[in-house]
Amino acid sequence: MFKIKLMLFLCLALQQLDFYGQSGRIPVEASNGMVVSSHYLGSETGVAILQMGGNAIDASIATAFTLAVTLPSAGNIGGGGFLLYKPVNAESTAFNFREKAPEKATKTMFLGEDGKVKDNSNHETSLSAGVPGTVAGLYQAHSNAGKLDWATLVQPAIDLAKNGFAVYPDLARFSRWVYENKEEYASTAAVFLNDEGEAYSTGDTIVQKDLAASLTRIRDYGAEGFYKGKTAQLIEDFMRSTNGIITKKDLENYESAEVQPLRGSYRGYGIIGMPPPSSGGTAVIEMLNILENYDLQEYGLHSAQSIHLISEAMRRAFADRAQFLGDPEFNPEMPLDTLLSKSYAHRLQASVIEKQASVSDSSNFNKKHLQYESEETTHISVVDKEGNAVSLTYTLEHSYGNRIVVEGAGFLLNNEMGDFNAIPGLTNSEGRIGTVPNQIAPGKRMLSSMSPTIVTLNDKAYLVIGSPGGRTIINTVLQVILNVVDYELDIAKAIESPKFHHQWLPDVITFEEWGFSPDTIAILKSYGHETGTRSSQGRAMGIIIDPESGAYYGAADSRSYMGQAVGY
Structure with a gap:
């Protein structure tokens, strides 16, 4: 009887949904849930x-x-x-x-x-x-x-x-x-x-x-x-x-x-992220702390200077990820307070040169193997x-x-x-x-790039975001946040916008092959960046809650052809 009642309700509920096909750059709107x-x-x-x-x-x-x-x-x-x-x-x-x-x-x-x-x-x-x-x-x-x-x-x-x-x-x-x-x-x-x-x-x-x-x-x-x-x-x-x-x-x-989330802030918004063994929360907050020192909106979305500065923040956060992060039960002295602090971000930002790429230090590393973190x-x-x-x-x-x-x-x-x-x-x-x-040990949880994130405004959820993509997850989530906060895009455009990625090593910025001007990439090369391309990056799934109207706006990345934002 339980099953019959449940399925009857689900069938009726699905028939009554305000169902919208995901339309690329057009968000789905709802008032009660998403x-x-x-x-x-x-x-x-x-x-x-x-x-x-x-x-x-x-x-x-x-x-x-x-x-x-x-x-x-x-x-x-x-x-x-x-x-x-x-x-x-x-x-x-x-x-x-x-x-x-x-x-x-x-x-x-x-x-x-x-x-x-x-x-x-x-x-x-x-x-x-x-x-x-x-x-x-x-x-x-x-x-x-x-x-x-x-x-x-x-x-x-x-x-x-x-x-x-x-x-x-x-x-x-x-x-x-x-x-x-x-x-x-x-x-x-x-x-x-x-x-x-x-x-x-x-x-x-x-x-x-x-x-x-x-x-x-x-x-x-x-x-x-x-x-x-x-x-x-x-x-x-x-x-x-x-x-x-x-x-x-x-x-x-x-x-x-059950663990306490990490907390940060960015231009008046709260940032809530996962602690280790997720590396995403730490890296996203660290990068935002660095980028808060720049007027990204003034530089413009996907300008060479914006991409340069964001990539330099990525480089530094991923270097810290490799050096410090793992399962906290096996690494009790991880310097999270330092990595998440604004003062540490200021020190990192001071090492960024505005029109010159840094060099990821690989002088002592042997070129033998590539560690692969799946994007699925x-x-x-x-x-x-x-x-x-x-x-x-x-x-x-x-x-x-x-x-x-x-x-x-x-x-x-x-x-x-x-x-x-x-x-x-x-x-x-x-x-x-x-x-x-x-490194492997019995009972240990492996490090992850998964980055479920909630951005708050006045202590209320404002942006709910996450993505697949292996190590690119961190940078996909970062860019959606920047697209919303700095570049004032709606959730669908913020997700659909082309993405790029730098992970410290290998020392290269990879771009989605369809989304960036050759002129912009040429400027970045003149700064000393190595560049490459990838077919796509991430499949972000996000919701924004409008703080004035209370309406929900959702978007499923069109890179995920079966994805769907559904509200009622």
Whole structure:
């Protein structure tokens, strides 16, 4: 009876939504609530939960579980992430559900006898999986701040997994890859090939019965439905059969953590970000502190001088990220107070020369390997009727994680162990980082670039923003904030605006190939910058709450072709 009533309500709610197709530079407007995510079914489910009387936490949880079904490239119950929550009349809080290294993990576990990573084992094997955190984090957030019944929030995902949804082009491409590699990835083929053992085509209906069963256990038993019982046994059995190291003990001992967010300010706005092991909050606040000393609006959006100064701020923040940041439980002396201070930013800003590029110090680094942080993450922004706001980013790491489904459980595993510094001591000019704070240790959470952020005005949520994109996440979020605050763009234009990226090492500014003038790039080269191009950067999902009218304006990045801002 519960399920029938819920689905009848959801169907009626979705029929009554003021549904707008995302129109590039035109924001979606609403007055009662807004959900923005990387798949329209997730956004629709989240708004239906808001219409049922749920709050922003409830809607973000329902959206996240829905994405675990409809967006398997990044949405997950087999990975982890971060949730930032700003209640309308209370202090903000945050939930850290980043994965942890299993108990049997070692500092050099991925290295061969030659000291190099063996066969990409930190990305493409069961060994690459960290202990998943998503279910624990969502359950803890609900226990602390949710409003509706837990089962109500999980049920829509169960129904989508059980009844199916339409395959879209990216999922069809993954299915074709699985078909071509079905002998090596048998457990994945059991989920992502059709009943005839063939690849799905765009428009086919995909049903995920094992995932529905796993979600049902989560619905009925909460976090214990994942970390204990049948699901935990399935994970341990699968690990044993595929040379992985996660055990039932690892799962039972996993805990998400409620933590205090980082706080900064920028031109009269408050900045709320995630603390380590997210590096995003620290880096975004540090860069904003530096840039506050410049009149970016006067220089102009995408002028050579603006790009130069922003890139120099990026360079310095990413150098500090590499040197200092990691899991705080293993790095208790991280100098966060210094990194977040205005006085430190003034010292960094003093080293910036207005028309001359700095040089990232790589003189002592060996050019051997490139540490890669995947761009396949997903983000959810939510604001409810009361103005409570959630910024949630989570991931499997690479697209579709390590592409390995837990046999009988129906979900993909993360390959987040690849986010640790796999080769201790090796930091090079191509981007490999080997510094101590992020080296592997049992129970340690790996450093992340995920940057869920909430910008406040008069202590009320004003801008809710986040993005996928690996290390580019930090700079994508930064530029959306600058586009809104300094360049006065609406949320859709701020998100659609072309992006650029500098991460200290390699010492190069990369530009989206379609968005910048050759003349501007020539000027930057004359300043001494090396430049390159990329096809796209980020897929930001954002909401602005107009402080005067109270209206909500949402935008899903058109770089995410399935993304949707939905309001009511």
